[in-house]
Every structure is written in C-alpha cells, then in structure tokens.
Amino acid sequence: MTPSLVREDCRRIIDGRSDALSALRGETVLIIGGTGFAGTWLAETLACLNDDFGFGCKIVLSARGTERFASVRPHLASRRDVRLIRADVRHLSELPRETNWLVHAAATPDNRFHASSPVETMSTIVEGTANILRALDPLSDFRRMLYLSSGYVYGSQPWNLAAVPETFAGAPELGSPAAAYSEAKRCAETLCAAARSEKRAPITVARPFAFIGPYQPLDTPWAANNFLLDALSGRSIRIQGDGETVRSYMYGGDLAYWLLRLLTTEEPGRAWNVGSPHPVTLRAFAELVAGHVNPVPEIRLHAAAHGNAPRTRFVPDASSAQQKLGLDLRVPLPEAVERTLRWNRTETPVSGAPR
C-alpha cells in the first residue's frame, strides 16, 4: 500500500534522527488537544516512529471532539496503539496513571473565537492549564510536560526587529479584550513556571509561530490560509495590503519533530520559539502558492476595498533550538506549499478547482 503523503513526510523528517527521540521508546505519550493541527501531526509522527522505527509508544489523544476525529481520521483513531479520551480541560481532574510524557496543546487558535468569546478563550487556557498541572501530582512515572504557548505572547513584533528572540520583553496590549488569547497564554506560561518552582514539576514551554500543512483547516482567516483557498478555488490570490507584511511558515511535520525533541530534551531552557526563522513577504508567499497552480492565478495587491492595511512582522528567532538542539527544517517552504496544496486537493477536493 502506498504510504500517505503525511507518512512520507514523517519518514523523511525523522530519517537519521530517530535516536534523539529514543527516550520515548515504549512510553505512554498523552497529547491534550490531540485532535488539532499540532496534535494530529504529533500523533502521525509517533505512529511513524512506531511503525517504521520500532518505538512501541502508546499514543493517547485527549480532546473534546474525539467522535468527529474518529470519523475524519480513522487511519489514526483505529490504530491499536492509539487511544482516544473525550475530555474538556476546564473540567479535567485526572490524567491516565501510566502517562509518561505530556504535550498540552489544547487551545483554539481560531482568532474569530477569541474575538467573539474572549472569556471562554481565557478560561479554557488558564483554568485548563491549572487543572492539568494539578493532575500531574499523583503520576508515578511522569517524565516531562511540554506546554504549547504561542508566539503571540510577545505582543506586536516591532517592524525593525527582524526576528523575535525568547528574551524579548514586549507584551500584548494591557487590559484589551483583543489580547485575551495572548494574555491567557502568558498566564499559562507563568503557571507552568510556578509549578516548576514550587512543585518541581518537569515542564518545558514551546512558543509556536505560524504553520502550514495537512490538517490545518483553511477557513481561519489568516493570510496563508486565504492564499491557499484562493488557489484551490481557482480564484486570483488577493492580498489585502501592499504585500510587504512579513511572515514565516514551518511545515506541520517539522513542527511535530521539533516538539518531540523539546519534550524529551534534557537541555534546560525555559521557553523555546518554534517556527521557521526564514522570513517571507506575503507577496513572495503568494507568488510561491501561485506557482504551484495551473494555470497560474493572478495576484492582486490592495484587494481591500479601502484603508491601509499596516505592515506587520511575525518571525521567530529560533536560534536557541537550532543551536542548542541542532534542530533544522527538513521541508523547505516551496515544498511545504506544494504538499499542502496536494493534500488539500485529494483530501477535500474543492469543486471547480484546477488540478
């Protein structure tokens, strides 16, 4: 049976680097929020480690929407080494006793939800994290937890700062509901540090930036998603500003590998930026996307009806992870784009889209 696109990616990304993850062999890995983008890629990577590298991990995915996951991702849900637990972090009080490793990836990164339901956004993140930290107490063989924070904890990245390092002292706007998600993530990070300090709980923090790839739902109104949707629908690619806004995108497979390395590393480091350090303007990204569609669509700048969309930058300085852990990106951006488009075409064909 030909391996899936995602399985091919995982193999390529792990190849020659599986030893670095050997602490996971035979262990139980719990992913809270296991059905989201990061969670699914983690599950895929662990499944690949099991199938192709003999790791023998037990994969536990905990989330609210486990039934839907079982129906859309049967290839994962039906695996013998995968167990689904339906749970809401806000009401969580217990974790499986055999949990050795935990990735806390539970949060909605959907900014529409943050805008409409800032209270629920914050309580899920803060109370959910507090519950998880308390639930670590009774575990006998617990090794480490990786908390997925966010690159948004830094607040707005100054235009003249090429890449944000972990030591950057900026912050979101104080007291603003628009900062609900970022502030909640900052609070959760501090809760993790407090648990480390008071209870000696072994916790590492990752600050993920921006990602593309299979399993990323394209309906969240981010620039990258918009371009991909436009391309898949055979429309011209619309950029709202002058295209000079700067972003960077890491592929889901690289994200998962980085996260597992951060989870298992002995190297002390409170928080690690996770994302591509290679900046790209939206215009260049749009051109990249366009280049993978036939016929090549038009790219329209200033597509917003009026107003001046300001230029912004959101690029991590990932040199800590790169230098201290020797991490790099195995899927360069052009390939990431190509594979994302290919997966979306075969997974959920958009009617009328050119192939």
Add this chain to the structure above:
Amino acid sequence: MLESSERSPSIDGGPTKTVLISDPSLRDGNHAVKHSLTAEQIAEYCRASDAAGVPIIEVGHGNGIGASSLQLGLSACPDEVALRVARENLKRSRLGIHIIPGFATIERDLSRAIDLGVDVVRVASHCTEADLTERHIGYARQKGRSVFGVLMMSHMASVEVLVEEARKMESYGAEGFVFMDSSGHYLPGDVARRVTALRAGLSIPVGFHAHNNLGMAIANSIAAADAGATMLDGTVRGFGAGAGNAQLEVLVAVLHRLGYATGIDLYKLLDAADMAEKKIIEAVPTISSVSIVSGLSGVFSGFLKPVMRVAAEYRVDPRDVFFELGRRKVVAGQEDLIIEVASELAKTRSAA
C-alpha cells in the same frame, strides 16, 4: 585578562572595587580533619585572622552548626564551645556560621548560636531547594543578624533555575547571596555567566565560594569578582573539603594586585596561614586523583573522606564510587548512600 595595570585604581581614576572576604577555614576546614578542630585551634586561628583584619570568620562543623552526627561526622568540639571560644577571640572580625535546614533547627541550633553572639548567619540549601530556608532566614533577620542565602552544589541547576532559587532567598530577606561550587566542578566561564545572571536577577550583592578539584579555585574566584561578585570565600592554604577551597592568602594577594580592596593586612594573613599550617592543618590540601574524579563527576567535596574509607572497607575503587554517586545526582547530606553504592559495586564485582 588579568593585567594589573588595567586595574590599578590610581591609573583608572575610578573608585576602588571592594570585595568582602568571608573565611570558612574553621568550618570548611573541619571537613578536611573529620571535624576534629579543637577549641584551642579555633581560638588561635581567630586571634591571628582577627589581627589580619579578615572581615568574617566562619566557625563550625563542615556542614554547619547542628550537623554533628554519625551521618556527617561527629565534631570534636561542640558548637556551643566552638562559638563561645571564637566569640571571645574575635574583636574586629565578625563571627559567622553556616546552617543547613534539615540538619539544624531554629530552636535547637540557630537560636543558641545567635544568643552566643554570632554576627553573620549564612543559611544554605541544595541549589534547587531554596524554599527550605525561609523560616531560618526570617528568624535570623528578626534577631537583627546579617543574613545571607547560600545555594550549595550550584552546578546541579541551570543558570535560570539558580537565579529563580536565589530570588526566593532574596524575597525571604537575605541581604546577600552566595553560590557554592561545592564539588569544584566549574571553569571560570561557568562562574562568570552565573554571576552575570545573578546580578541581573537580584537586587542584593552576589558572592562565590570555590573548591579546587580542577585547580580552578583562584581563577574562578577572580572571574566571579570581575563579573561583579562582591563577596568571596577563601581558606588558609585552601584548608577545606576535598581538594580544598580558594587559598585565601593567594586570593587576597591577587585581588590586591588587581586593584580590589579587601581591608586585609596581607603580611598578617600570611602569618596566620603559616601558623595554621603548623598547628591546625594536618595536610595542606592537594588535588589527588580521586579529587579530580569527584570534581569531574560533580559530587560534593565533603564526601572525599567517607568515600575513601568506605571504598577501602568494601574493597572497591573510590573513583567508581564517585562516578556512581555523580550519576545518581547525590546531594550533600546523603553520605549514607556511599555505603549503598559501595556495597552494590562490591556485589557486582563478586558476581562478575
């Protein structure tokens, strides 16, 4: 790096840098003689070091007051006698003690020491357990003594954690903070990095206590001072646990040459050291093969004598014992584990 002409204040024109010296010869040195220092030796050294103007003289069992025990070694001279004798013989110098919660208590040990006239209280814990010191620091503060927080075996924590733990001690009211290289594991860069981070994270002065297992005690101490540490520990002839500490006379000489002021009369200090060598120090510390191994493996220097003894008893290589203790990340105070490790090594050897 150590060009004296760059440092001389008369050339710089800048204010003289001061380093506060604390001398634990009569405390760390006790490790080297299995805690057998006598009241007489204490008295004589106090007189000599007081005359030399050493600011703080630290007295007591190697693991601090209240630590005399079968586990850590029984003191020949009870705390009460040692402190009384020291107090009588220190006129200008301040009398200091080292105290580890878990070994010593406020009621039984600290309160009595303070009643006997101790001026400086250094409350110590393992580098990740600062919250054990809250009550003891609070008590000494309440009694109006100078209180310092101390973290031992500091190489066993990351720089970030070390700063976090030090900040706890500051919040409890410590007026200064000292980190120890209890196993003599550091190199100068390690020390400089830590001092820099600690100074950035604390509002109180930072100090350093060196051990010489890798021959780096002086260099490490100077690196600390250059990075902004304003308190340093040194012992005469390096008289201390394992391979000994930063040799005080050498340290003071080098500090003076670099333009740091210590308030110490070097000649009188040299006299004190000569006297100590004759009358107090059984053997001037050297860096033995086993000390090198213990330094590399990051095991507490105070384990040297018990490891040598137990290894001989069980007929195993003391170096193997040190490596295994290092692997298990054993902390100061866990001397009982030496017996367990040695007996397991002996079993493995006989099974082989």
Add this chain to the structure above:
Amino acid sequence: MGQLKVAVIGSGNIGTDLLIKVLRSPYLKCGAFIGRNLSSPGMSKAVKLGVLVSDESIGFIEKNPDCCDLVFDATSALDHRRHAPILDQLGKIVIDLTPAQVGVMCSPAVNIDEALKSRNINMITCGGQASIPLAYALSLSHKEIDYIEVVSSIASRSAGPATRRNLDEYIHTTQDALKHFSGAGSTKAILNLNPAQPCVNMQTTLLAQVSNPDMEAYRLHLSAVVKNVRRYVPGYEVIVGPTVENGRVVVMVRVRGLGDYLPAYAGNLDIINCAAVAVAEAHARKLGAVPVH
C-alpha cells in the same frame, strides 16, 4: 456490626490517597469525604467513586454525627487542634495525620495495642514511621542505646510547601518519637531532599551508637518487626545491613509507595497513610467489625 464507618477530613492529595485505601479495606467503609472546596481534584475523584462529599469541613460531622465512628484528619496541625475537642465531644475515634501531636503516637508494628486504648492517635512523621520499627528492634536486642540517628532522603517532588515550612517540627517530632520508642539516651533526625529525576524512592538510614553491638540478635528482632511492617506497607524493604560500619550500627530501608493516589516514589507519604489505615482496621476489628471482601 458490618464495616466500621469512617470519614476523611482533608480532600488534598493525601486525603484522596487515604480514601482509596479506605475503599479497598475490607474492614472500613467511607461515610463521608470532607473538605473545603467541592471542585478540587480529590473531590471529583470521590464523587466518581460514589462517595458522599461535603465542603462544610468539620461542620458536616457536627451536623451528621452518624456518618462515621472514626475520623481521619488529614488537614493541618492548626485545623486539627480545632477539630480534636469537637470530635472528642462527639465520641469519635480520631486518627491524626497532621503534626499536631494531640494524642498518642503510634507506629503500628510497635505499639498498636497502646494505640487501641486511645481515642486520638497520631501518626508521628514519615521519617518516624520508617525508622521507629528499626529503632524498636534495636532496643529489643540491646539494653543500652546511647544514641540513635535517623537520616531520611525523599524525592524533592514529594515535599510540598507545608513539609518545607515545617522542617524543624518534623525534626523535633521525629527525634522525640525515636527517644520514646527506643529508650535511647539521645536522638537526632536529618532530612535530605533530593531533586534527581526520575524521582528517588524514600530511603531511611538508622545509625546508632551502642555498647557491644550484637548484629545477630538485631537481625533476628529486625526481621520480625519488618515482617510486621510489611503487612501494612508492602513496599518497605531493608536494603543494607544491619551491619557495623566505622563503629556505628547501620541499617537502611527503602519505602516504595502503593501509588494509590500519590506517586509511588512518595513512599514517605504513603507509609503514613498505610499506617493510619492499619490503626483504623485494628480499631475496627476490636469493635467487632465484620470484613466485607
């Protein structure tokens, strides 16, 4: 009579671990799991296990005295001093897991009979529970013990803020208990916290100075006492000695916990809970409780 009805006050990790042990015991039945906060993880666990819960603290027992005949108090020394007279008034047998030291000290393998005569029994300290059997066995084999010292090492993660703040009390209580149970001239207790990961199990070493140490006699008494301890703490094991090293009697035990609700490496916390349940079961048997398997 059926099983003895008990209540647990204190819904933290220790109280919750105690609850699980109570539910497993053939002699005990949990009439109420009581705390101050219904949304704590312990409370959720109790509800899941079908146990009656209350956030009214001791008020619940005052209002519903029939809910229990014996109470485990796993709150704090301060709170227990408040609870003790109230529970005494209500005629309840109390097993105190706090450092309050109101009633009789009990190490079940040593003085269970004495404990059964009292209505307030305290479980001393973790180091005490681990070392008193060793000290007691030493006193059975040696008439004169000059000095006993006990050193316990526990995982840093098993020592919460309360343990850390009350280190001095732990030391003094353990020392007093050692003296009481062994008749030694003087005693000392030391506690080491070790932050190594993976977490270390609790390990306790007894060191003693006796004239004419007789290891054969000690070994004999020790193995009998240890056998007794293992009936309620299966993870209690002698790992070194008894032997004489450097003029001191040395014996080391390791305590691995059951992992009911506390991590298995926290043998220090588990041994107190196991001992507490052992005392409760002894009371139950004395009162004629019928075990339900």
